[in-house]
Amino acid sequence: MNTLAVNTPYTVPVAMMDVLQVTLLILVAAGATAVVLIRARVRQVLMLSIYGVLLAVLFLVFQAPDVTLSELTIGAVLLPIVILLTLAKVRKREQ
Amino acid sequence: MTPSQRRWIFLVAGAGLAAFYLWGLSGLPGFGNYPGPYGPAILRIAVAQTNATGVVSAINFDYRGFDTVGEEFILFVAATGVAIVLRMLRGERERSAVDEAADRNVPPTSSAVRMVALLFTGPVVLAGWWLASHAQTDPSGGFQGGVMLATAFVLIYLSGEFLVFKRFSPADITDAVEAVGAGGYAAIGVSAVAMGLAYLKDFLPLGQVPGAVSSSGTIALISFFVGIEVAAAFILIVAELLEQTLLIRQGG
Amino acid sequence: MQVFPFVVVAWILGVGLYGVVTSRHLVHQIICLIVVQSSTYVLLLGVGYVTGAVAPYYFDVPNHTPAVDPVVQACALTDVVVEAAVTALLLSFAIQAYKRFGTLDPQELAELKG
Secondary structure, X not given: OOOOOOOOOOOOOHHHHHHHHHHHHHHHHHHHHHHHHOOOHHHHHHXXXXXXXXXXXXXXXXXXXXXXXXXXXXXXXXXXXXXXXXXHHHHHHHO | XXXXXXXXXXXXXXXXXXXXXXXXXXXXXXXXXXXXXXXXHHHHHHHHHHXXXXXXXXXXXXXXXXXXXXXXXXXXXXXXXXXXXXXXXXXXXXXOOOOHHHHOOOOOOOHHHHHHHHHXXXXXXXXXXXXXXXXXXXXXXXXXXXXXXXXXXXXXHHHOOHHHHHHHOOHHHHXXXXXXXXXXXXXXXXXXXXXXXXXXXXXOOOOOOOOOOOOOOHHHHHHHHHHHXXXXXXXXXXXXXXXXXXXXXXXX | OOOHHHHHHHHHHHHXXXXXXXXXXXXXXXXXXXXXXXXXXXXXXXXXXEOOOEOOEXXXXXXXOOEOOHHHHHHHHHXXXXXXXXXXXXXXXXXXXXXXHOOOOHHHHOOOOO
């Protein structure tokens, strides 16, 4: 038997989980709309990073910590880096 | 086709797609009432069969390991594609590795950023390594750990210059590590075949305690190989893009 | 609450597609493609959710506690990482298009020949 871990019962009431999920879904929908509607380049990349963090919290509330870790590292860190590098390359050639 | 025409066509087509989607939605069992037999069946037997307490990683690397081989090779090919597409075009010659932005009015990296980046590089490498090697216990796994390791290398770039980053991750070593990762995963599967079992079947001895690092057979090994392959792929992608931005200039 | 997550998925998909269709800059188009991909992650996790269940990790809860579906989580997990690499490939295509044609406007790029 596994003697190392602590026994943590599941104590959050279902109604509170529902409220949390609905709030985060609305925030995610608003975040997606903001990402699409912003046309200024660097601002859109920053909004994409915030959207990644919102998505990660939504995945956590959907009881999926694995996907949370993936989305956090990729959507909030790696994708904005790659997009900013591309924008720098394109803007340099415009000079 | 003018932009407003395009918009109207999209709205009409979008309305049609939404109608089909809502019709399909009415047949779903509703949010929270997952009925399917596959999920509960795996949950019932996973811990006993594979000695891994992280069921998601057990599915990724044991029950559906073949799908993960395919996904990993998509990653491999995408990183190779980035390297090929961004190679030097005709009429473009590479200058020697000198900082090209020296004459632009760029503010120097503030010492606060450099210090924080330097301080965090070690812990991020440690965290990424821990994630990549503990796939069978917690919500960790090769994919997350590999991406975190790649982020540590980007921190090195932030805390120094691009040339320091280049010295830490020379292109041929990154390529070799990525190939070792991808090949190692496939090799584990092939060695199962060589022993007379099915491809990618779990053949290492399962330990006693479920969820320990040394138990769960090939899952930990596969996750480790996936971790180094994902890390090398993303380091390669970022290094290629950085080189495009900083070193190469249109000929002349 | 029965269908609200799936309605949000449809909204994100529609908004992302609108961005792709009416975009004037290749990088903006690629970012809208990222938004469209993220709607599929929400759909996958929404399908597998079980009300009142825990995450499928039995390290600190007793064995056989009711948990959400782990198969869709495994799909979404590899999905996230692989789509990022494919996005990087798309961005490198955008860089090459800019080097060769000098413009990043998809509606101008569509008219180029040869």
